[in-house]
Amino acid sequence: LWQGATFLSLDNLLNIARQTAMISIMAVAMTFVIAASGIDLSVSGVVPMSALFAAFVLRDMDNLFLAVLIPLVFGAVVGLVNGALTTLGRIPPFLATLGMMGILKGLAMWISETKAIPIYNDTFTSVFGYENVGPVPILLVWTALAAVIGHFALRQLPFGRRVLAVGGNPIAAGYTGIRVNWVLVQTYVLSGIAAAFAGLLYAGRTETARYTFGLNDELNVIAAVVLGGTAMAGGKASIIGAIVGSLLMGIINNGLIIGGLDVSQQQVVRGFIIIAAVALSNFGSAKGRA
Numbered sequence: 418l419w420q421g422a423t424f425l426s427l428d429n430l431l432n433i434a435r436q437t438a439m440i441s442i443m444a445v446a447m448t449f450v451i452a453a454s455g456i457d458l459s460v461s462g463v464v465p466m467s468a469l470f471a472a473f474v475l476r477d478m479d480n481l482f483l484a485v486l487i488p489l490v491f492g493a494v495v496g497l498v499n500g501a502l503t504t505l506g507r508i509p510p511f512l513a514t515l516g517m518m519g520i521l522k523g524l525a526m527w528i529s530e531t532k533a534i535p536i537y538n539d540t541f542t543s544v545f546g547y548e549n550v551g552p553v554p555i556l557l558v559w560t561a562l563a564a565v566i567g568h569f570a571l572r573q574l575p576f577g578r579r580v581l582a583v584g585g586n587p588i589a590a591g592y593t594g595i596r597v598n599w600v601l602v603q604t605y606v607l608s609g610i611a612a613a614f615a616g617l618l619y620a621g622r623t624e625t626a627r628y629t630f631g632l633n634d635e636l637n638v639i640a641a642v643v644l645g646g647t648a649m650a651g652g653k654a655s656i657i658g659a660i661v662g663s664l665l666m667g668i669i670n671n672g673l674i675i676g677g678l679d680v681s682q683q684q685v686v687r688g689f690i691i692i693a694a695v696a697l698s699n700f701g702s703a704k705g706r707a
Contacts, residue, residue: 429671431554435622437667438556439464439615440634444641444659445567446611449604451642452571453584454651457605458514459499460612460638462521463492464631467616469525471541472534472626481540485617492613493606495521500602518635525628534626545621556618560660563611568656580604584651640691641666666690 443460450457467488474484495517502513536542548555571577579600582590587597612631619630643649644665645658669690673683 429675431557433664433667433671434560435554435556436671437663438560439618440637440641440666441560441660441663442563442618443608443611443615443634443638444645444663445563445656446604446608447638447642448567448645448647448654448656448659449571449577449580450608451584451639451647451649452651452654453580453601453604454587455503455510455601455604456514456639457496457499457608458511458635459495459517459521460608460615461631461633461635462518462525463495463609463612464616464619464634465525465529465626465628466521467492467613468620468626468630469529469534469628471617471620472536473528475536475538475541476534479538481538484538484541488613488617489610492609492611492616494609495612496606496609497602499609500598500605503605504598504601522628529626529628531628536620536624536626542621542624545617546624547622556622559614559618564656564660567659571654571656576600576603581652581654584648584653586652636687636691637663637666640687643697644690 447457447460470488470491471484474480474487478484499510499514499517502508502517503510506513544555546555550558571580579590579595582593582595583597583600590600591597615634616626616630620626641662642659644662645660646655646662647653647659666687669686670683673686678686
């Protein structure tokens with residue numbers, strides 16, 4: 418009963434929302450990638466690199482604007498490269514983004530020398546970590562903003578309709594005049610920017626930048642998107658579902674910790690959840706085609 422009361426307490430629920438904010442924001446962008454029949458594993462490499470860029474700029478230049486702009490531009494460039502590799506290079510998205518993930522993680526270890534880089538800029542840590550808007554944590558505000566923008570873009574803007582069309586049937590989408598490759602590239606750019614922003618949130622929340630940020634985030638993000646109802650085969654997506662899936666992953670992780678499971682046991686349970694989520698997605702897609 419005591420554990421149940423702890424789990425359902427307002428402080429713990431708000432803590433879950435804070436912990437899942439980065440996953441939720443990346444899940445919004447990943448929804449577009451997967452809806453277009455792509456996948457982006459490089460997000461867990463973009464996260465630490467963007468956090469380190471921000472920390473280096475704040476340490477050496479003390480320029481808040483550049484500390485935000487440079488990581489976001491970096492994320493966009495990584496997304497552009499991923500998109501080019503998968504479209505022009507015709508490299509399967511899984512392999513292209515897996516390779517990019519390895520490159521970025523190695524670079525993060527290299528440029529940081531595996532050391533934590535402290536951040537002393539109070540404005541940065543407030544805006545991207547500790548500040549509240551009234552009683553609401555700023556991380557929850559960022560999550561809600563990303564969800565609203567993502568949902569509107571998917572359901573109301575031509576871009577969202579093109580993404581779903583490309584994921585549903587790229588050949589037919591091409592015949593209707595949709596630039597299929599350009600739509601795919603745009604989804605990867607969006608994913609890179611979201612991952613870079615998540616890196617800023619990690620850095621703001623912890624007041625440091627570490628090469629270990631984003632570890633296994635690619636799995637959690639994909640699981641959140643699939644749990645939320647986005648089909649791995651593409652053509653079907655839900656931004657609100659992705660947010661719910663992210664929160665569900667956070668609730669499960671938090672419950673496992675409160676329940677006393679060690680790290681290895683938590684990893685086993687999360688692995689089963691990811692397998693079940695993909696299996697259910699594939700089953701739903703197969704049933705829809707039948």
